[in-house]
Amino acid sequence: MSNPSDLTRDKDLLDAFEDCVNRLQVGETSEAALRDYPHYAAILRPMLETVIQVKRAAPNSAEIASAQVRVRDRLAFRKGAPRTQRLPLMRLAALAAVITLVAGLFVFLGRSPDQGGFAAATETSVPASFTPERISSMTPEGRIPPSPSATVTAAPTLSPTPTFTLTASATRTASGTPTNTPSTTFTVSPTFTSTPTITATLTRTRTPAPVVTVTAQVTDDHGGSDDHGDDSGKGDDNSGKGGGGDDDKDDDD
Amino acid sequence: MALILPEVSIEDSLLTRIRRGDQAVVGEIYEQFFSSLYQYVRLRIEDTQQAEDITAEVFLKLLGVLGTARAPREHLRGWLFQVARHEIFRHYGKHKKFPLESLEEWLPSGEDVESETIRNATIEQTRWALRRLPAEQQEVLILRFSEGLDLQATADVMGKSLSAVKSLQFRATEALRGVLGMGKGRGRE
Numbered sequence: 001m002s003n004p005s006d007l008t009r010d011k012d013l014l015d016a017f018e019d020c021v022n023r024l025q026v027g028e029t030s031e032a033a034l035r036d037y038p039h040y041a042a043i044l045r046p047m048l049e050t051v052i053q054v055k056r057a058a059p060n061s062a063e064i065a066s067a068q069v070r071v072r073d074r075l076a077f078r079k080g081a082p083r084t085q086r087l088p089l090m091r092l093a094a095l096a097a098v099i100t101l102v103a104g105l106f107v108f109l110g111r112s113p114d115q116g117g118f119a120a121a122t123e124t125s126v127p128a129s130f131t132p133e134r135i136s137s138m139t140p141e142g143r144i145p146p147s148p149s150a151t152v153t154a155a156p157t158l159s160p161t162p163t164f165t166l167t168a169s170a171t172r173t174a175s176g177t178p179t180n181t182p183s184t185t186f187t188v189s190p191t192f193t194s195t196p197t198i199t200a201t202l203t204r205t206r207t208p209a210p211v212v213t214v215t216a217q218v219t220d221d222h223g224g225s226d227d228h229g230d231d232s233g234k235g236d237d238n239s240g241k242g243g244g245g246d247d248d249k250d251d252d253d
Numbered sequence: 254m255a256l257i258l259p260e261v262s263i264e265d266s267l268l269t270r271i272r273r274g275d276q277a278v279v280g281e282i283y284e285q286f287f288s289s290l291y292q293y294v295r296l297r298i299e300d301t302q303q304a305e306d307i308t309a310e311v312f313l314k315l316l317g318v319l320g321t322a323r324a325p326r327e328h329l330r331g332w333l334f335q336v337a338r339h340e341i342f343r344h345y346g347k348h349k350k351f352p353l354e355s356l357e358e359w360l361p362s363g364e365d366v367e368s369e370t371i372r373n374a375t376i377e378q379t380r381w382a383l384r385r386l387p388a389e390q391q392e393v394l395i396l397r398f399s400e401g402l403d404l405q406a407t408a409d410v411m412g413k414s415l416s417a418v419k420s421l422q423f424r425a426t427e428a429l430r431g432v433l434g435m436g437k438g439r440g441r442e
Binding site: 013014015017018021022025046047050051053054055056057058059063064067068070071072074075 | 283287291292295296301304305309312313316375376379394395399401403404423429430433
């Protein structure tokens with residue numbers, strides 16, 4: 001047989017092949033098509049067999065039908081939401097972020113004060129000798145464990161997905177009562193961005209420990225106090241949002 | 254499998270609705286074109302899951318351009334196949350994985366093999382051989398012989414002239430025949 005590159009110069013042969021292919025497409029047999037081109041039959045016959053082979057190689061109708069159903073389901077799932085938003089994924093991201101946040105805060109709060117946590121803060125931040133019975137008036141100075149802030153940025157491993165950033169700050173406010181029960185306020189500020197970046201960091205930031213002056217007045221009659229502490233511990237507005245501006249923070253993990 | 258592609262006049266109406274941003278039109282296009290697009294992709298992508306992903310991507314792309322300046326203005330069929338073609342190129346660009354089995358492994362080994370087995374083996378051999386051809390040759394064979402696109406439509410999809418497609422399909426058929434070892438005593442090219 002001639003070199004194919006030579007054969008393609010034969011315009012009549014190319015036209016004959018094209019015609020035979022078209023006739024195969026409409027159901028004619030190759031032999032019927034070749035009857036019109038007896039002088040090219042020897043060349044075209046094996047080529048038409050190859051054409052038939054290619055037609056047979058198409059996936060079967062069962063495979064196509066099942067693929068059509070699967071792809072339709074997939075498209076139906078994604079058609080509802082614009083592709084850039086993907087709300088279901090965002091919800092998953094939010095759930096993962098909340099779980100991470102809660103877990104992170106539990107770990108954080110479970111640490112002792114000298115580790116920067118809140119656990120046992122009541123016992124250790126108030127000296128044992130600091131009792132109303134023994135003190136009628138005093139101005140104790142106490143050091144409140146530094147206001148911690150936890151910044152949790154979490155996103156699931158689904159990709160691509162928008163980043164869901166939760167910024168949480170936990171601020172302890174101390175009152176000057178002898179029991180010195182701390183109150184803790186959690187502020188959660190969700191922020192959504194569409195950057196397809198996955199990050200998962202847990203950073204705990206400590207700001208310099210504020211010195212809190214607690215004024216306690218204890219009367220002999222009641223043994224109680226009308227004190228109120230300065231809630232200076234919550235004056236840390238830079239406690240959240242990515243730790244921005246925390247030049248003096250130290251990570252003590 | 255015989256493919257019935259939509260009439261051109263129907264395509265025109267679909268194109269009008271695409272330009273208007275009518276989302277319902279995507280469902281109709283899906284029903285009409287899925288089979289041919291999937292076949293086109295599947296013959297070039299061995300993995301069915303990946304073939305489905307690529308086919309789905311074509312319709313997602315269509316959804317994305319509804320009512321925009323990027324929406325197809327003419328030759329909807331050609332636009333769909335072009336997107337599929339682009340996605341296939343992207344796929345091969347990412348994975349660069351090709352089957353490594355030799356052709357002999359696909360050939361029936363004994364004289365007593367059932368005819369159905371032989372036929373299936375032949376189909377697999379053909380798919381295998383198709384994927385070993387240069388991309389343009391694969392395309393022209395699938396578009397012309399498997400999808401049943403006519404010369405003009407194939408030329409539109411591939412961005413070639415009619416004469417170029419005519420010549421290419423001839424060369425591609427010869428090449429496939431060579432890979433399949435159908436040319437007696439010729440061996441593979």
